[in-house]
Amino acid sequence: MTAIQISNVEKRYKSLQALGGVSLNIEEGEFFGLLGPNGAGKTTLISIIAGLNRPDNGSVKIHGHDVVSDFRAARKKLGVVPQELVFDPFFTVRETLRLQSGYFGLKNNDAWIDEVMHNLDLTNKADTNMRALSGGMKRRVLVAQALVHKPPVIVLDEPTAGVDVELRQTLWKFISRLNREGHTVVLTTHYLEEAQAMCKRVAMLKLGKVVALDSMASLIRRISGSQLIVNMTHGDLPDDLRSLITHPETSEHGKKYSLRINEYAEVEQILKRLRESGAIIDEMQLQQADLEDIFIQIMEKGTV
Numbered sequence: 001m002t003a004i005q006i007s008n009v010e011k012r013y014k015s016l017q018a019l020g021g022v023s024l025n026i027e028e029g030e031f032f033g034l035l036g037p038n039g040a041g042k043t044t045l046i047s048i049i050a051g052l053n054r055p056d057n058g059s060v061k062i063h064g065h066d067v068v069s070d071f072r073a074a075r076k077k078l079g080v081v082p083q084e085l086v087f088d089p090f091f092t093v094r095e096t097l098r099l100q101s102g103y104f105g106l107k108n109n110d111a112w113i114d115e116v117m118h119n120l121d122l123t124n125k126a127d128t129n130m131r132a133l134s135g136g137m138k139r140r141v142l143v144a145q146a147l148v149h150k151p152p153v154i155v156l157d158e159p160t161a162g163v164d165v166e167l168r169q170t171l172w173k174f175i176s177r178l179n180r181e182g183h184t185v186v187l188t189t190h191y192l193e194e195a196q197a198m199c200k201r202v203a204m205l206k207l208g209k210v211v212a213l214d215s216m217a218s219l220i221r222r223i224s225g226s227q228l229i230v231n232m233t234h235g236d237l238p239d240d241l242r243s244l245i246t247h248p249e250t251s252e253h254g255k256k257y258s259l260r261i262n263e264y265a266e267v268e269q270i271l272k273r274l275r276e277s278g279a280i281i282d283e284m285q286l287q288q289a290d291l292e293d294i295f296i297q298i299m300e301k302g303t304v
């Protein structure tokens with residue numbers, strides 16, 4: 001079944017086209033990444049998915065329920081962790097989670113609330129007032145709140161922005177477990193390493209349009225080859241190797257270059273040529289292409 005069906009969604013803020021006809025299908029059980037630079041339209045799309053913002057055109061369905069015409073049913077299937085920390089400061093953590101359960105008509109939800117708190121390392125803060133929590137702890141509650149009704153679809157809008165390593169690990173462990181148990185997860189993040197580690201498929205948005213949509217594996221494959229980074233204390237790159245330069249870098253000691261290589265055998269050839277030319281290599285590094293390289297290429301050139 002399709003977990004989230006986004007069909008030709010358009011959204012305009014006065015003269016600004018925030019979303020220019022976005023279509024995407026996210027299947028049940030996927031771990032999906034929604035990536036893009038600031039202002040690409042990710043949060044606008046998520047707020048439309050969450051039913052908090054209306055599209056000017058197009059539609060979104062969660063497990064077949066339209067987020068506008070069938071809002072209540074769609075909302076039950078969905079847990080959204082928003083980017084901004086907004087809370088009622090007068091309640092404790094447990095009260096906040098009970099209230100949220102009540103919003104979904106769930107009574108006697110304490111066993112699950114306890115489990116969620118335990119998995120997010122919140123148990124010892126259960127009776128603490130929200131206003132007394134640190135930012136990172138508040139973010140944990142925000143995640144817990146999104147999960148109180150065990151939604152089959154979980155959407156996280158930059159859940160790790162400004163949080164420490166410990167929370168990241170706790171959060172990813174729990175979210176991965178939920179994904180393994182069948183929950184669909186949609187994630188936006190500016191930490192591309194995180195997206196590369198977690199997401200099986202990604203969409204990249206630019207100025208409100210989908211500019212790439214593919215599995216992580218084939219996106220990574222699309223960018224050809226790796227790079228050999230050499231730092232030379234003596235000599236310089238021979239002319240016949242200059243066409244391999246991806247970007248010259250400045251180095252305090254000697255000359256530093258990143259060279260494009262398509263297969264490892266080429267490393268040997270390059271080193272041989274450098275030796276023949278009298279260059280002395282001080283430092284050398286082999287770097288695999290990663291999601292960040294692809295992201296930069298797609299955002300700059302529109303394709304890889």
Ligand SMILES: Nc1ncnc2c1ncn2[C@@H]1O[C@H](COP(=O)(O)OP(=O)(O)OP(=O)(O)O)[C@@H](O)[C@H]1O
Nearest residue numbers: 013016017018036037038039040041042043044045
């Ligand atoms: N309520 C609003 N009124 C007017 N313009 C808005 C509003 N919300 C968003 N925008 C604009 O719409 C565009 C898309 O914003 P959006 O927040 O969806 O991007 P984003 O991809 O989530 O960015 P970020 O990575 O910075 O969170 C931006 O140009 C933004 O300034």
